[in-house]
Amino acid sequence: MLNVCDLYAKNHALAFNVKKPSCAAVGRHRYVEAMLFLDEQVVPWTDKFKYSSVHFNCGNRIDINPVKRHFYAACNSILAKSHAADEPVI
Numbered sequence: 001m002l003n004v005c006d007l008y009a010k011n012h013a014l015a016f017n018v019k020k021p022s023c024a025a026v027g028r029h030r031y032v033e034a035m036l037f038l039d040e041q042v043v044p045w046t047d048k049f050k051y052s053s054v055h056f057n058c059g060n061r062i063d064i065n066p067v068k069r070h071f072y073a074a075c076n077s078i079l080a081k082s083h084a085a086d087e088p089v090i
Contacts, residue, residue, distance in 0.1 A: 002038050015039070022046040026058050 009016060018041045025032045025045070036043045047058045053067050082089065 002036055002043070006038055009039070018043070022049060024049050024056070024058050026056070 006016070008014070016039050018039050021038060021043050023032075023036055023043050023045045024047070032045065049056050053070065054064060055066060
C-alpha cells in the first residue's frame with residue numbers, strides 16, 4: 001500500500017513529509033521486524049501514537065486523560081462565564 005501511495009505521489013508531483021508518519025502494531029502480537037519505506041526512507045515503528053487528541057499505547061491501553069482535561073476545562077469556562085445567569089439557563 002505504501003508503494004502505491006509513493007507511486008501516486010511521484011506521478012502527481014506530490015511529496016510526503018517522511019518525518020511525520022510512523023508504524024504501530026496494536027494487539028497481543030506486537031513484535032514486527034518489517035521495514036517499511038516511503039519515498040525511499042524508512043518509516044519508524046513506535047509504541048505510542050496520538051490520534052484525534054487520544055493517546056494510544058500499543059499495549060492495548062488508551063489514555064483519554066488529555067480529552068477529559070479539555071472537556072473539564074471547557075465546562076469550567078462556561079460555568080465561570082455564566083455565574084449571573086438564571087438556573088434554567090445554566
